[in-house]
Amino acid sequence: MTARNPVRAWLGRDINVLLLAGAIGLAAWPFFAGDAYSLRLLTVAGIYALAAIGYQFVFGHAGALSLAQGAFFGFGAYVAGILSVRMGAGFEVTFPAAIAASTVLAALVALPVLRLQSHYFALATLGIGQVVLLVAVNWESVTGGANGIPNVPALSLLGATVGRGWPMLLLVWSLVAIGALIARRLTGGLTGAALRLMREQPMAAEAAGIDIRGVRFAAFLLSALYGGAAGALQVHTVRVVSPEVLEFPVMVMLLAIAVIGGRTSVAGAILGAVLLVHLPEWFRPLERYYLMAYGLALLAMIVAAPWGLIGLLRHVRQRWLPEPEPPPPVAGPMPVGRPPARLEITGLTRRFGGIRAVDGIDLVVTPGESVGIVGANGSGKTTLLNMIAGAEKPDSGRIGWAQADIAGLPPYRIARAGIARTFQTLKLVDGTTALDNVAAASWHEFGGPGRDAARAAAMALLQKLDLAETAWKPCGALPPGLRRRVEIARALIGGPALLLLDEPAAGLTAAERDSLAGTLAALNNDGTTVVVVEHDLAFLEKFVARIVCLDQGRIIADGAPADVRADPGVVAAWLGQPLDEGGGHG
Amino acid sequence: MEFLQLAINGIALGAAYALVALGFVLILNATGAVNFAQGDLVAAGGFLAVALAGFLPVPGLLLLPLVVILMAGLGLAVSAAAYWPLRDRPPVAVFISTIALGIVIQNGLNGLFGAEPRAAPPLFSGGHLEFFGLVIARQSLAIMGVAALLIGGVQLLLKHTQLGRRLRATAQDREVAAALGVPVGAMVALTFALAAALAGVAGLLLANQFFITPTHGTDFIVKAYIAVVIGGWGRVGGALAGAMLVALFETVVAAWTDYAVATGLLYAALLTILVFRPQGLFGEAEGRRA
Amino acid sequence: MKLRIFITAFAAFLSLMLLQGDALAEVPNFPVLVPLTGFLSLEGTSQRNGAVMALDEDKSVAYGVFDTATSPEVAVNAMERALRDRIHTGVIIGPILGTQMLAMLPLAEEYQVPLxxxxxxxxxxxMGNPWIFRFFPGDAVTKVAHARYAVEELGRRRPAILYQTTAYGQSGRGHLETTFRSLGAVPVYQEGLDVSVRDVTAALAKAMAAKPDVLVLHLHSGPTALLVRQARAQGIDLPIVAGSAMHQPTTAALLEPSELRDVCAETGSSPISGGSPEMERFTADYREKFGSDPDAFALAQYDATRMLLVARHTGPTGGAPLRDWLASHEFRGLAMTYKSDGKGNMAHDAVIVCYDGSTRTPHIAMRYKGVDLAR
Structure with missing residues (x-):
C-alpha cells in the first residue's frame, strides 16, 4: 500500500467534498433568507428534485428519452388531490395511492411503448401525456375539467397538519433524501457500470446476461413511482389540482433539470432542480422579458456544460485536484467455470429475403474442443455464430445445449446458460476503465453491491490475460490488441463453458496475433470450449484441432486443419481465390 | 357533400402542417437532431410578415422574398447558437437547446409584438371560391400550391443536385463527408437557413389563414413531430402523409366524433401504427437515427 | 478557457442574485400579478395596463408587475414573493386566470390580504372566502346577459354553443346552459374546442346539422375570430352572440367589417364605443400611453385600482381594514358602479355590443344592470 495523504484520499473519492459543501449551503440557505417565499421555492425545488431523480432512472440510466414523466407527476397529483378533497384522505393514504396509481399507469403503457426505439419512444410517451391531459380536461365530473379542483387542504399526516413553510420543507426534503438514497443504492456500485454498458453497448450487455427489456421496464416503473410521489407532494403545496400540472412545460422542466444537472447523478438532479426553480424567479423583475432571459440562461448552460453541471464540477475537480491513479485491486479467485456441455446443432436455417444465409447446418461441438469456422465472406459464418448466441433468430432448426433447445432464446438467457461471445467490431465502453468494462459484465451474478467482488474477479482475469497494467485505463485509450483481450476477459468473467469469438484477430499485428493464439490455447487447455470464426487460417492452426468450412450456408468440409486445407472443395470455394495478407479471404 | 368539404379543408390544413414539418425533417436529415424551435420559427416568420406588412402594404407574394431572406439569416443564428456548439454531443442536448431557443423566440415575440393574435396579408388576395357548393378559401389554394411546390422542390434538390448529394452525404456520416471534401459546416448552416426560410414561408401563409400568436409555435411543433414520426423518421414524403393524417383527424374524424375524441383517437392511431410498424408507416430513411 | 469564464460569470451571477432584494419604499406597495406570458398574456397585458395607468396617475403608491404565466404554481410563487414585504404590501392585484386565483385564495386568507x-x-x-373582490362581471352576470340577449332580444330558441376547453370556457358554458334552459331555449348543440384547433369546419358542420337559429360562442380571442371568419366563409349567416373576447379591439381587427355583420358580444364595458366624456378621455389616454386600444379588462382593472387608491387616500391600505372598506363601500367607476354583494362580486352590470357590418367599432346594443342582484 502506498502511503497517501488521508485528506487527499478522501477528496479523491467521487465528489464528496462538493456534495457536502452543496448540502451545507442548501441547508443553510433558508436560515439566511428564511421568509415564506424562499421556503416555498425550496419546497417546490425539492418536489421537482424528487420527480427528476425518478426521471433519471429511465432517461439517464436506461438511456430512453421518455416524455411521460410529466404525466406520471401530474397523474399522481390528480389522484392525491381527488382523494384528499373528495374523501378527506390524509397523506398516509394519498401518498401511497398516488405512487401506486402512477406505477400502475406506467405498467399498463409499458407493454406497447417500451419496445420502441429513440424518437418513436419519445413521441409515444409524449402521446401518453397528451391523452392523460385530454382526459383531465374533458372528464369534468371527476377532474373538475380545466378549472381543476380547488381547496386542496394542507397536507395532513395521521391527523396532524403539516403546514406551509418549515414543516412542509422538512417533509419534502426528507422524502428527497430517502428517494436519493434509494436511487443511489439502486444505481450505484456495479449497477452503474452495468447500466452504462447497457446504454452504450446494448448488444454486449445482452451478451453479458443483462435483460435489457427487463431493466428498461423496471426503470420506467421506478420513474413513474418517483413521479407519483412528487405529484402527491405538489398538490398540497399548490393547493389546487388543475391540468397545468400535466402540460408540456412540466415535462420540459424535468428534462431540463436532468440534462443541466446531470443525467445519472442524484446530486445533479437536486442541483438542477434547485437552480431551475430559482432561475426564472431571479429574472422576474424583467417583466415580460424574464422568460426570454431564462431561455438564454438555459441555452448558455447547456452549451457550456453539455454533460451537466455535475459533469462540469467533476471536470473542474479533475483539473484542480487531480486524482492519482489508485493501486489496482487485489485479484480474487478466477470465476468458477460453468459445467461443460455439448453443443448440438441440427438443421439450422436462416433466410434473408430469398437468400439462405445458413442452410440446414448440422454441427456437434463436444466439451473441451476448439473449433475454427472459416469460409468466404457471406458464407454464413457470423450468422451461424449470432444464432448460437441468440443475436439472430433462426427460421428453423435446433440448437441443443445442456439438455435444452436454446434456438431463438434472447441473448441474455443464452449467456446465462454459459455461452459467452466477443464481437467482430469491438463493443467496449470507451469511457470506462478496462477493469470496470470486465466487472460490469458480471452484474447479473454479483448485483449492485458486489462491485468489489466483481472487480477482484475482473482483476484475476486481467492478470491472466496480461492486462494488469491497463486496469485503471479507459478502454478508449488502449491499442487494438489490448482492447481485443479486454473483450475476451469480459466474455470470460461469467466462467463460460463455451466461448464464441468473432474474428478476434482482425486488425491485430502479427505479434499480437501470436500472443492472442497463445492466450486462446491456454484457455482451451483449462477446459473452456472455444469456437472461433476467422479468416486467418494460419492463426487458427496455432490453437485449433478442428476446422469447419462453410460455403453458401452449408458445411463443405469438417476435419483436422491440414485435411481441410487440402480439401478440393475448400480450395475451389475459398482458398483458391487470391489470399490477402492475413492469409484468408478479404 | 359535407364530407367533401371536410376533406378539402382537411387537405388544406394538412398542407399547412406539412409546410411546418418540412423544415423539421430537413434539419433532422442533415444533423440527426430534433429542432424543437421549428414551430417557434414558424411563428417568428408569421410575425415578421405582419411587421413587414406594416411598412409595405403589398400582397404576401411580394413580401415572401424578404421574409425568406431574413428568416434564412435567423436560421444561421439558430444553428450557430443551438446546434453548432453541441454538434458532437448526444442528440438530446440539441433537443434541450432548441427547446430553450424556442422559449427565447416565443417570449421575444411576446415582448416585441404583444400577445394579441395578428393576421398577415394573403398571398394574392383574400376571400374564397365556390365550386358546386364547395367553399374553398383562396389562401387555402395558395397554401396547397406552395406546399406542393416546396415539397417537390426540396425532393428535387436533395435527390438530383450536387448540393443535395452533399447535404445527404453530410446527413449520413459527417466524418466521411468531411473526408470526401464536403464543407460540412457550410452544409449544416445551409440546412438551418433553408429550414428557417421554409418556416418563414409557412408562417406567412398560416398567419393569414389561421392568425398567429407567440404561443402558436408549440401547437405547430407537436403536430409536426407526430407527422414526422407517423411518416417514418426523416422521410420528406412520409412527413407529408403524416401531416395529412393529423389534419384529417382534426377535420373529418372530429366531424364524426368530437375534437376531444378525435385527438384521443389520433394518439391511439399513433400508438397502433408504432406497435405494428415501429419505424413509422413508410420506414425510416436509411442511416438516420437521432 | 471558455469553461473558466463561464464558471466565473456563473458564480458572480449567482451571488448577485442571492443578494438581490426588492427595493423597499416608504409608501404602500400594490403588486400587480398578471399573466404576461403564455396563452392569456393578451388579457393579462390589458390588466397590467389598466392597473399601471391608475397607479401612474395617482403616484402615491409603489408597485411592481410580475408575470404569473399559465400555472397555479407560478402564481403562488409570485404571490409569496410579493408578500415578502408585509409591512408595505397589504393587497394584491391578482390574475385573470381562474385556476391561479383559486390557488391564491387559501394564501390570501392565511396572510389576511385582499385579492x-x-x-x-x-x-x-x-367558496365563502372573504378576501376576494372581483371587479369584472362574473359568469353569473355576463353569461346571463349573453343568453338573455340571444333569447329575449333576438328571439332565438335553438342556440348552438361552442366553447373553449379551458377554465374560462368550461366555467362559462355551465352558466350559459343553465340560463338558456331557464329561458326555455334548450341548446341544440354544444361542443368544446381546444385552443390549438385551427380548422373549425367540423364543429360548424355538426352545429348546423342540429339546425340552430343562433351561434353562441364562448371562446378566447383568436379562436373567436377564426370561428366567425370560417362560419361566414361557409355561408352561415346566422346571428352570432360571442363571449367577451369578441369585444376586444384586437379580435375585431382580425376580421373584415362585413364578416362582423350580425355579430354581438357580451362584455363588462366597451371603452372604444365611448358613451361619456370620461370614457373618451380614458380611451385617448390609454392609446397614448400604451399605443393600443383599451378593452373592458383594462377598464375594469383601472376602475378596481382606482377604488383601491380611493381607499388608500381615505385610510386603509391593506389587510382586514381594506377588506372591510371594500366590502362596505360603493365606487362609481367609468364602466359601472361597483358594490359588493357580500361575496366579493363588485360588478353586476353587463353590456351587449353589436357590430353593424360597416366598421370594427361596436355600438352598445343593450345594458343589463344588477343582473345577479335582482333575484
Whole structure:
C-alpha cells in the first residue's frame, strides 16, 4: 500500500467534498433568507428534485428519452388531490395511492411503448401525456375539467397538519433524501457500470446476461413511482389540482433539470432542480422579458456544460485536484467455470429475403474442443455464430445445449446458460476503465453491491490475460490488441463453458496475433470450449484441432486443419481465390 | 357533400402542417437532431410578415422574398447558437437547446409584438371560391400550391443536385463527408437557413389563414413531430402523409366524433401504427437515427 | 478557457442574485400579478395596463408587475414573493386566470390580504372566502346577459354553443346552459374546442346539422375570430352572440367589417364605443400611453385600482381594514358602479355590443344592470 495523504484520499473519492459543501449551503440557505417565499421555492425545488431523480432512472440510466414523466407527476397529483378533497384522505393514504396509481399507469403503457426505439419512444410517451391531459380536461365530473379542483387542504399526516413553510420543507426534503438514497443504492456500485454498458453497448450487455427489456421496464416503473410521489407532494403545496400540472412545460422542466444537472447523478438532479426553480424567479423583475432571459440562461448552460453541471464540477475537480491513479485491486479467485456441455446443432436455417444465409447446418461441438469456422465472406459464418448466441433468430432448426433447445432464446438467457461471445467490431465502453468494462459484465451474478467482488474477479482475469497494467485505463485509450483481450476477459468473467469469438484477430499485428493464439490455447487447455470464426487460417492452426468450412450456408468440409486445407472443395470455394495478407479471404 | 368539404379543408390544413414539418425533417436529415424551435420559427416568420406588412402594404407574394431572406439569416443564428456548439454531443442536448431557443423566440415575440393574435396579408388576395357548393378559401389554394411546390422542390434538390448529394452525404456520416471534401459546416448552416426560410414561408401563409400568436409555435411543433414520426423518421414524403393524417383527424374524424375524441383517437392511431410498424408507416430513411 | 469564464460569470451571477432584494419604499406597495406570458398574456397585458395607468396617475403608491404565466404554481410563487414585504404590501392585484386565483385564495386568507381581480370564474366567489373582490362581471352576470340577449332580444330558441376547453370556457358554458334552459331555449348543440384547433369546419358542420337559429360562442380571442371568419366563409349567416373576447379591439381587427355583420358580444364595458366624456378621455389616454386600444379588462382593472387608491387616500391600505372598506363601500367607476354583494362580486352590470357590418367599432346594443342582484 502506498502511503497517501488521508485528506487527499478522501477528496479523491467521487465528489464528496462538493456534495457536502452543496448540502451545507442548501441547508443553510433558508436560515439566511428564511421568509415564506424562499421556503416555498425550496419546497417546490425539492418536489421537482424528487420527480427528476425518478426521471433519471429511465432517461439517464436506461438511456430512453421518455416524455411521460410529466404525466406520471401530474397523474399522481390528480389522484392525491381527488382523494384528499373528495374523501378527506390524509397523506398516509394519498401518498401511497398516488405512487401506486402512477406505477400502475406506467405498467399498463409499458407493454406497447417500451419496445420502441429513440424518437418513436419519445413521441409515444409524449402521446401518453397528451391523452392523460385530454382526459383531465374533458372528464369534468371527476377532474373538475380545466378549472381543476380547488381547496386542496394542507397536507395532513395521521391527523396532524403539516403546514406551509418549515414543516412542509422538512417533509419534502426528507422524502428527497430517502428517494436519493434509494436511487443511489439502486444505481450505484456495479449497477452503474452495468447500466452504462447497457446504454452504450446494448448488444454486449445482452451478451453479458443483462435483460435489457427487463431493466428498461423496471426503470420506467421506478420513474413513474418517483413521479407519483412528487405529484402527491405538489398538490398540497399548490393547493389546487388543475391540468397545468400535466402540460408540456412540466415535462420540459424535468428534462431540463436532468440534462443541466446531470443525467445519472442524484446530486445533479437536486442541483438542477434547485437552480431551475430559482432561475426564472431571479429574472422576474424583467417583466415580460424574464422568460426570454431564462431561455438564454438555459441555452448558455447547456452549451457550456453539455454533460451537466455535475459533469462540469467533476471536470473542474479533475483539473484542480487531480486524482492519482489508485493501486489496482487485489485479484480474487478466477470465476468458477460453468459445467461443460455439448453443443448440438441440427438443421439450422436462416433466410434473408430469398437468400439462405445458413442452410440446414448440422454441427456437434463436444466439451473441451476448439473449433475454427472459416469460409468466404457471406458464407454464413457470423450468422451461424449470432444464432448460437441468440443475436439472430433462426427460421428453423435446433440448437441443443445442456439438455435444452436454446434456438431463438434472447441473448441474455443464452449467456446465462454459459455461452459467452466477443464481437467482430469491438463493443467496449470507451469511457470506462478496462477493469470496470470486465466487472460490469458480471452484474447479473454479483448485483449492485458486489462491485468489489466483481472487480477482484475482473482483476484475476486481467492478470491472466496480461492486462494488469491497463486496469485503471479507459478502454478508449488502449491499442487494438489490448482492447481485443479486454473483450475476451469480459466474455470470460461469467466462467463460460463455451466461448464464441468473432474474428478476434482482425486488425491485430502479427505479434499480437501470436500472443492472442497463445492466450486462446491456454484457455482451451483449462477446459473452456472455444469456437472461433476467422479468416486467418494460419492463426487458427496455432490453437485449433478442428476446422469447419462453410460455403453458401452449408458445411463443405469438417476435419483436422491440414485435411481441410487440402480439401478440393475448400480450395475451389475459398482458398483458391487470391489470399490477402492475413492469409484468408478479404 | 359535407364530407367533401371536410376533406378539402382537411387537405388544406394538412398542407399547412406539412409546410411546418418540412423544415423539421430537413434539419433532422442533415444533423440527426430534433429542432424543437421549428414551430417557434414558424411563428417568428408569421410575425415578421405582419411587421413587414406594416411598412409595405403589398400582397404576401411580394413580401415572401424578404421574409425568406431574413428568416434564412435567423436560421444561421439558430444553428450557430443551438446546434453548432453541441454538434458532437448526444442528440438530446440539441433537443434541450432548441427547446430553450424556442422559449427565447416565443417570449421575444411576446415582448416585441404583444400577445394579441395578428393576421398577415394573403398571398394574392383574400376571400374564397365556390365550386358546386364547395367553399374553398383562396389562401387555402395558395397554401396547397406552395406546399406542393416546396415539397417537390426540396425532393428535387436533395435527390438530383450536387448540393443535395452533399447535404445527404453530410446527413449520413459527417466524418466521411468531411473526408470526401464536403464543407460540412457550410452544409449544416445551409440546412438551418433553408429550414428557417421554409418556416418563414409557412408562417406567412398560416398567419393569414389561421392568425398567429407567440404561443402558436408549440401547437405547430407537436403536430409536426407526430407527422414526422407517423411518416417514418426523416422521410420528406412520409412527413407529408403524416401531416395529412393529423389534419384529417382534426377535420373529418372530429366531424364524426368530437375534437376531444378525435385527438384521443389520433394518439391511439399513433400508438397502433408504432406497435405494428415501429419505424413509422413508410420506414425510416436509411442511416438516420437521432 | 471558455469553461473558466463561464464558471466565473456563473458564480458572480449567482451571488448577485442571492443578494438581490426588492427595493423597499416608504409608501404602500400594490403588486400587480398578471399573466404576461403564455396563452392569456393578451388579457393579462390589458390588466397590467389598466392597473399601471391608475397607479401612474395617482403616484402615491409603489408597485411592481410580475408575470404569473399559465400555472397555479407560478402564481403562488409570485404571490409569496410579493408578500415578502408585509409591512408595505397589504393587497394584491391578482390574475385573470381562474385556476391561479383559486390557488391564491387559501394564501390570501392565511396572510389576511385582499385579492383584487377581474377573473370571471364563478367558483372564486362561491367558496365563502372573504378576501376576494372581483371587479369584472362574473359568469353569473355576463353569461346571463349573453343568453338573455340571444333569447329575449333576438328571439332565438335553438342556440348552438361552442366553447373553449379551458377554465374560462368550461366555467362559462355551465352558466350559459343553465340560463338558456331557464329561458326555455334548450341548446341544440354544444361542443368544446381546444385552443390549438385551427380548422373549425367540423364543429360548424355538426352545429348546423342540429339546425340552430343562433351561434353562441364562448371562446378566447383568436379562436373567436377564426370561428366567425370560417362560419361566414361557409355561408352561415346566422346571428352570432360571442363571449367577451369578441369585444376586444384586437379580435375585431382580425376580421373584415362585413364578416362582423350580425355579430354581438357580451362584455363588462366597451371603452372604444365611448358613451361619456370620461370614457373618451380614458380611451385617448390609454392609446397614448400604451399605443393600443383599451378593452373592458383594462377598464375594469383601472376602475378596481382606482377604488383601491380611493381607499388608500381615505385610510386603509391593506389587510382586514381594506377588506372591510371594500366590502362596505360603493365606487362609481367609468364602466359601472361597483358594490359588493357580500361575496366579493363588485360588478353586476353587463353590456351587449353589436357590430353593424360597416366598421370594427361596436355600438352598445343593450345594458343589463344588477343582473345577479335582482333575484
Amino acid at each position: 383584487v381581480t377581474i377573473s370571471g370564474t364563478a367558483k372564486l366567489t362561491e
